[in-house]
Amino acid sequence: MQVHGGCHCGAIRFEAEVDPDGASICHCTDCQVLSASAFRVNIAAKADGFRLLQGEPKEYVKYGDSGRGRAQAFCAECGCQLYATNAEGARDVFMLRAGVIEERAQLAPARQIWRRSAMPWLGDWPDLPAKEQG
Numbered sequence: 001m002q003v004h005g006g007c008h009c010g011a012i013r014f015e016a017e018v019d020p021d022g023a024s025i026c027h028c029t030d031c032q033v034l035s036a037s038a039f040r041v042n043i044a045a046k047a048d049g050f051r052l053l054q055g056e057p058k059e060y061v062k063y064g065d066s067g068r069g070r071a072q073a074f075c076a077e078c079g080c081q082l083y084a085t086n087a088e089g090a091r092d093v094f095m096l097r098a099g100v101i102e103e104r105a106q107l108a109p110a111r112q113i114w115r116r117s118a119m120p121w122l123g124d125w126p127d128l129p130a131k132e133q134g
Helices: 029-035
Strands: 002-006 013-017 024-026 040-046 050-054 058-063 069-074 081-086 093-097 111-113
Touching (some): 013 040
Antiparallel strands (some): 013 050, 024 040, 040 093, 058 069, 069 081
16 A cells, blocks of 8 residues: 655655555554654555655664664654664664554554553553564
């Protein structure tokens, strides 16, 4: 499925090919803090299917417990988060933030990850498969 997206102010625009059944909810604490929310919905786009059409995102590198860096891309003008990708080595996958995709209503999450970090007030979502970690 081809999707189109961009930041809130319009400075950055992109298009990508995604599997519409591949959206996931991430409850990890990094996603909570970086999104300023209880979770984040992501969908993967392979590098050969991702194209920046306008603008150049700014990147912040977050290092995980593994020591590996993840580049968190966002608009320097409005602060809108766009995607995450490898900070070092090949950038073969871009984890797009579903909220910046125009077709987001068609990207219903198929799974949850890092459920062990989920906010207890969210309750249980028994119809959505969950992994306790990533």
